[in-house]
Amino acid sequence: MATVTMPVVKGSDTMQPMRHRPCPQFSGRNRAAALLLAGLTVLPLSLTVAGSPAQAQQMQVQRIAAVVNDDAITVRDLEDRMDLLLSASSLPDNPDTRRRLMPRVLQILVEERLKLQEAKRRNITVSDADLDSARQQIESNNRMAPGSLAANMRQKGVNPDTLDKQLRADVAWLKVVQSGLRRQISVEQEEIEAVLSTLRENLGKPQRLLAEIVLPFNDAGEEQQARALAERLGEQMKQGAAFTALARQFSSAPTAAVGGDLGWVPKGELDPELEEAVNALRPGTVSSPVVSGSSLHIILLRDVRETKKLDPAVTPVQISQLFFPARGAAAMPTESRDDIIATAAETAKRCDDINKLSDQLRLPNSGDIGTVKPADLPPAVGTVVAELKENTLSTAIDLPSGTVVVMVCARKDADGLPSREEIERRLENEKLDRLAQRTLRDLRRKALIDIRI
Template identity: 30%
Template sequence: MVKNRIRVVNGLGRILACAALATLGTSGIAQTVPDQADAPATNLDIPQNLQIFGKFDPNVRKPTAIVNGTVITGTDVDQRVALIAVANNVPDITDEERQRLKIQVLRQLIDETLEIQEAKAADITITPDEITQSYAGVARKFNRTVPEMAKYLRASGSSDRSLKRQIEGELAWQRYLRKRVNPFVNVGDEEVNAIIDRLQQAKGTEEYNLHELYLAANDTNRQPKFDAARQIIQELQKGQQPFEALARQFSDASTKSVGGDLGWVRLATLPQQLADAAQQMQVGQVVGPVETAGGFSILYLTDKRQVLTADARDAKLNLKQLTIRFPAGTSQADASARAAEFAKTVQTIQGCGSVGKIAATINAEVVDNDTVRIRDLPPPLQEILLKMQVGQATPPFGSAAEGVRALVLCGRDDPRGGEAPRPDQIKDQLEQQRVNLRAQGKLRDLRRDAVIEYR
């Protein structure tokens, strides 16, 4: 049963700040089971009615570790937590959330340390110049200079050292995979041709780009897990954390490492409860908790399409954006009044040729963009722009803090008929998936062989 349907819409342009802060890897394989799902055979001799001697509480441990001789300090953990908050635009984190995030970050830092150590063992070195160059690229994504970026990170509770450490880890692991894994991954022409044949047979079939946050539950903890799922939905309703960040923190599925991303899936591949829920969803919508045999799922539909069929949302738009900003301290009433006046003015626009003149009368900023795909805009704007004619303007949108905007449609390039991906594209994707699987296996081996001392 689907309960508590809500719609969660991110603001225009609300995305992760930079690719360097994202987790390595491609979209996860559709999966709705936890990493350590119950199995009849575990190869472990564990009694059914066991007794725990002593107490174990991982929260008591200070977030400090020594990994094969490399020290991870509490400061390292705190600064990486702050870095994640900056990347995900989450200004406020509760003490409970911060504690959970610290434990997760410590695990990530341990993995990062193991990856750097393994790369060095393979004679792979990331030079300071390479790290500096990547760091400067991240700063540009934040619209800041390198000195400004360092100051910004310090003000946020993080540091340039923390970001550079993450950059080093990502570069080292990528280079290690290219040297030690990629050469041994092969994809045959028969596999590629078989995929092309299946795509042609599935032409017109609907696919859904879903994210899932899965909470495993059993008969003894089903109600607490359901309550936890309800609390997560409440956090999503606040709009302070993106779905992907919460999935990384709380999901029990292996896709948590990619923010719960299941990739493009067809309903037939999903459990029936999830398929029924997804079929009723609109793009940008979150539903849940959806009860399954093994627990509860929260689903987020980011996109949908038909296989090898042209989609109107792939149309590229030529837009002009008008923006008016409010002085600091503007009350909500004054902002609403100005927004209403802005809305009346925008409706007088007669084609993009008149935008500059009208913008001057209301002191509005004008920005041009002629490469925007409809599907890359927030879902509410997608629905409006799909129905608009050239020369028309959207209703105003925004906030008192960020200003009010409107988009004027100046032109539209409709997509061509759906075409199958090229054989080389399919081959590259298959190779990348296999590299990722082998990388996960290698990281498991490194964890198993590591000497880790907690302090």
């Protein structure tokens, strides 16, 4: 199952990793869908209750905080989740902290109920084995002895059941995403090539090592709550709280599970408002909250580096070609040759198509040519190949010995550039995260939600 992470419990990330946005990062960055262990908070509520103090307290914690369709969230649920959050973060446990963070806690608990309800509607269940695996992953990530998680939580005054409830919602939602939503997305080769082209173009430009905290909102009221939380997190970072720990607890991006890590991001790759914020930072500093889309973003600039630009003339490429000799038994009329080239340009999408056509036509010096450097090819061919996009057939190139059309199958990029498979996984996870977020917003919009505190 997917990795489940939790901030270190004293004495012993929310999505994996800007997704990655997440988000999965899903950032680099293979940001596969990761389970969020969101930190939640609550304000103890004042309530006049007749009877003994113990009876009053019992009645207080059983009070309904919210109803999501037919499921109730009690004050006890809120308090237990707050205990979990405070035990695993550097935030102070005081009434002011609980008051400021209570709206965020309630929002996430509401979303957990929606996730569980959707899983039930799809006949998706979470087994004891699923929960055991999630707990074991947490212990492994936090270098805890196997089986020690529950005892460790009790030592810190945290009810282990609250973590199990969170894990159950996370695992259920992961199953919804993987089994029900993944089939709705696909990544085309053109998308992968577009990313690779952009990465190559950005070689030689400054890159920034970034991390993020993303706080989503659905309306003006939630935006105000997100700003209040962002201000509180900013105050804690000024007092020494670790950005990574806060990202794991509070961020809703896929990158949360890895402390908000976005990896190395070329200049110009972010949304304009985020680029402006990052450009004003120095390494080691954090931005003020920035609105981008329907979320507040807090960005940490860890480092800046320069990258070496590739020389396309000496970058190895794998190519296939169709060579039409001007003389000999394989020579053909110009009109026939041009018709074949035109048809190939329309129908050939990959080098395999060129290789098959070469076999059918029995053309000499055609098909898979192997890996070469453009500089080692005839100048007229090398110049074209150096700038040719992958899986795109060139125009006809006239040579003294005949005419050739070439397709680049793959380009061996400089160290540091991701493979096509890594880019495909990243794009898939980004699409999946956006679809999951959109699905959750739709569930919230259609639900009957009654907030009672």
